[in-house]
Amino acid sequence: MKLGKTGNNKFLKQFNETSLLELIRLNKQISKADLAQLTGLSPTACGVIVSNLLEKGYIREAGIGISKGGRRPNLYELNPKSYYSIGVDIDVDYIRFILMDITGNVEYRDMISSRFDQSVSESIAFIEKKVRQIIERNAIREDRLLGVGVSVPGMVDNVTHEVIFAPNLGWERVDLESMMSGMGNFPIYVDNEAICSAISENWIGCCTEQRDFVCINMKSGIGSSIFADGNLYRGCSGSAGEIGHIMVDHNGPKCACGNYGCLETLVSSRSMVEKAQKLVRQGLIADFSDELDINSINSIDFIIDAVKAGNESARVILVEAAGYLGLAVANLINTINPSRIVLGKELVKFSEDILExxxxxxLAKALKYPASRVEILASELGEDSSALGAAIVPLKKLFGHRL
Amino acid sequence: MKLGKTGNNKFLKQFNETSLLELIRLNKQISKADLAQLTGLSPTACGVIVSNLLEKGYIREAGIGISKGGRRPNLYELNPKSYYSIGVDIDVDYIRFILMDITGNVEYRDMISSRFDQSVSESIAFIEKKVRQIIERNAIREDRLLGVGVSVPGMVDNVTHEVIFAPNLGWERVDLESMMSGMGNFPIYVDNEAICSAISENWIGCCTEQRDFVCINMKSGIGSSIFADGNLYRGCSGSAGEIGHIMVDHNGPKCACGNYGCLETLVSSRSMVEKAQKLVRQGLIADFSDELDINSINSIDFIIDAVKAGNESARVILVEAAGYLGLAVANLINTINPSRIVLGKELVKFSEDILExxxxxxLAKALKYPASRVEILASELGEDSSALGAAIVPLKKLFGHRL
Structure with a gap:
């Protein structure tokens, strides 16, 4: 890394400070001498920046390192519990909240059921109240809050950051960043939920070493996000990865978008729940209706539980969905040629044999060569991945990463 | 652009030289003073580099510019006919050759029919002979040949550059770069044909201003290439964009890859020709067989001509193919969110009503938002796009571009 000389230039100073902070993060613990060597800055210039970072509280002293000739150097590391960020993941039936410190440590997490027949402003009021509670109960100084990241299940414009369309929330053209800006003196960052998951997989999950990977999330709908050549790939207007409406079956059911056989009509928690309800209602599957009351079939968990209890009809629902998902995954393997495909949100509930x-x-439907290079695995971050990613967005900003 | 100080560092010197050359290319004509201002190098350092570039012949003086105070400056520009590159596009029934100079000007082009029942080494011998002819007949000094780019209809590994699999040529694991390295003292660059087309669209075609676009080529097979965020996107092992084997019809014909209803079985010159031959052979389409002798149906041109002559059955073949292509394009719009999709190779032969x-x-099958942001158009570079792109590869190297 070659940095500019420090001087009176405010932007250059900020750039150098950000770069040193990122080096401290990446190296866990590091001395001023090593920072000088890595950056090409003079030891004096590094000393000034380190003093600034100490003073602002971002970093702290971390003991004494090994001598490389001369006296043993002081080491520096990120200062836990100094600065914070909040991640909010909005979905149809819940909102998740994460409080994270500068080191990526989760300080607090919560999940609250929600009713999204509420208006946008009611929803925002609800979120704002909860965020204020988190700030107060954790005694966080507002100038130490790096920002609030908000994950939404919909398309977000990559320039204006407006939520273009979140069909399952019934939102269209919602400028969430502006609407939430009154919450406090900290920035709000709105992004798509699959993109937030990719951010967390790349920062703290199973893709920290991957340059080309895809995250597929299933919940009320199904969507994906693409990391290409080490960076998020958003497309020309921010909607890259929207695989929910690729056609996987000509003869499939009609979709809300007007077409037939979209992936989302065959692989989403909503479509599977509807399928289960329908079969029970029609009395077509006796063993299924015996076990479950139709009113209790309102979440994929009931199908998962029925499969665990040995119900074959419930299993068929998952197997069919897995088959269609396999077709979509094959398309992605051919088109994107990723080294990993990470299955997130409610897909982590699928048992290993269904995933297999x-x-x-x-792998059978994809071309042999890209199929031989890809690993398909369930996220270890589970259903929190988007909330975590939303919380990481302000950290990425602090450490000078592209978003 | 901020460049390093010139000095004894050979790599830094090369880097600065490359950067100045690229600035001269981009600005068409430019003075030393403007180069110094754009790069942050001293006027003296710029003067030294410009002298080197003049001496090597890459650039020439281009008259006198406008005074910005002081005397009117000398301008510099790329020196046409100084350095050259050759592009070769290998396909099943022809090989195309392009000789291009440093300014991107095409000096010579040729297309030769070929029979690819030949062995790989026979094919290479044939290409080498032709390349030597081009060099000799155009009196090109070997030290002025920047390299030979070779475009192949198959997957190319992005690290080893080996041709992994080119099914329509019957090639598997062919290290073309090594096999052709004996041709002369210049580098050989092997790349996928759709990627070569994207390179030419981005350098001299309709996508010089686009950061996110997709090129779809149809010939013996069908493939695509992706420009993402201003750079070629190759995926983790070089096969990104291989859309020929995405499934577009469950009930479609069996593909050579073992699956059913792959795009290539429904949209490729080969599949359309086979369809025409079959209909004629079965006597199912009288008006079609009246007009055309079955033996003459060996290229898509015959179908195109029949449509022009008003043959409805031939038209149905194109309309069906266009429909399936539409489904694949919808998938790409949703997944990649490009600003342009460029249709190349034999797709440029489709009439405007079929393309419409x-x-x-x-656009009906894709999501509204990304569909509203994309333009779908036929390449103006026509069937030469891959040969042109192959010739541009050595130029990209010279001007310091990522490949």
């Missing part, structure tokens, strides 16, 4: 079925179809 | 049919299906 999906993998087999995906 | 395809566009209508693609």
């Amino acid at each position: 079925h999906m993998r087999n179809i995906a | 049919h395809m566009r209508n299906i693609a």
Whole structure:
């Protein structure tokens, strides 16, 4: 890394400070001499920046390192519990909240059921109240809050950051960043939920070493996000990765978008729940209706539980969905040629044999060569991945990363 | 652009020289003073580099510019016919050759029919002979040949540059770069044909201003390439964009890859020709067989000509193919969110009404928002796009571009 000389230039100073902070993060613990060597800055210039970072509280002393000739140097590291960020993940039936410190440590997490027949402003009021509570109960100084990241299940314009369309929330053209800006003297960052998951997989999950990967999230709908050549790929207007409406079955059911056989009509928690309800209602599957009351089938968990209890009809629902998902995954393997595909949100609830079925179809339908280079795995961050990613967005900003 | 100080560092010197050359290319004509201002190098350092570039012959003086105070400056520009590159595009039934000078000007082009029942080494011998002819007949000094770019209809590994698999040529694991390295004292660059087309569209075609675009080429097979955020996107092992084997019809014909309803079985010159031959052979389409002898149906041109002559059955073949292509294009719009999709190779032969049919299906099947941001158009570079792109590869190297 070659940095500019420090001087009176405010932007250059900020750039050098950000770069040193990122080097401290990446190296965990590091001396001024090593920072000088890595950056090409003079030891004096590094000393000034380190003093600034100490004074602002971002970093702290971390003991004494090994001598490389001369006296043993002081080491520096990120200062835990100094600065914070908040991540909010909005979905149809819940909102998740994460409080994270500058080191990526989760200080607090919560999930609250929500009713999204509320208006946008009611929803925002609800979120704002909860964010204020988190700030107060954790005694966080507002100048130490780096920002609030908000994850939404919809398309977000990559220039204006407006939520273009979040069909499952019934939102269209919602400028969430502006609407939430009154919350406090800290920035708000709105992004798509699959993109937030990719951010967390790349920062603290299973893709910290991957340059080309895809995250597929299933919940009320299904969407994906693409990391290409080490960076988020957003497309020309921010909607890259929207695989929910690729056609996987000509003869499939009609979709809300007007077409037939969209992936989302066959692989989403909503579509699977509807399928289960329908079969029970029609009395077509006796063993299924015996076990479950139709009113209690309102979440994929009931299908998952029924499968665990040995119900074959419930299993067929998952197997069919896994098959269609396999087709979509094959398309992504051919088109994107990723080294990893990470399955997130409610897909982590699928049992290993169902996932294996999906993998087999995906790898059989994809071209041999890219299929031999890809790993398909369930996220270890589970259903929190988007909330975590939303909380990481302000950290990425602090450490000078592209978003 | 901030460049390093010139000095004894060979790499830094090369870097600065490359950067100045690129600035001269981009600005068409430019003075030393403006180069110094754009790069942050001293006027003296710029003067030294410009002298080197003049001496090597890359640039020439281009008259006198406008005074910005002081005397009117000398301008410099790329020196046409100084350095050259050759592009070779290998396909099943022809090989195309392009000789291009440093300014991107095409000095010579040729297309030769070929029979690819030949062995790889026979094919290479044939290409080498032709390349030597081009060099000799155009009196090109070997030290002025920047390299030979070779475009192949198959997957090319992005690290080893080996041709992994080119099914329509019957090639598997062919290290073309090594095999052709004996041709002369200049580098050989092997790349995928759709990627070569994207390179030419971005350098001299309709995508010089686009950061996110997709090129779709149809010939013996069908493939695509992706420009993401201003750079070629190759995926983790070089096969990104291989859309020929995405499934577009469950009930479609069996593909050589073992699956059913791959795009290539429905949209490729080969599949359309086979369809025409079959219909004629079965006597199912009288008006079609009246006009055309079955033996003469060996290229898509015959179908195109029949449509022009008003043959409805031939038209149905194109309309069906255009419909399936529309589905694949819709997938790409949703997944990649490009600002442009450029249709190349034999797709440029489709008449505007057939293309309009395809566009209508693609835009109806895609999500509204990304569909509203994309333009779908036929390449103006026509069937030469890959040969041109192959010739541009050595130029990109010279001007310091990522490949």
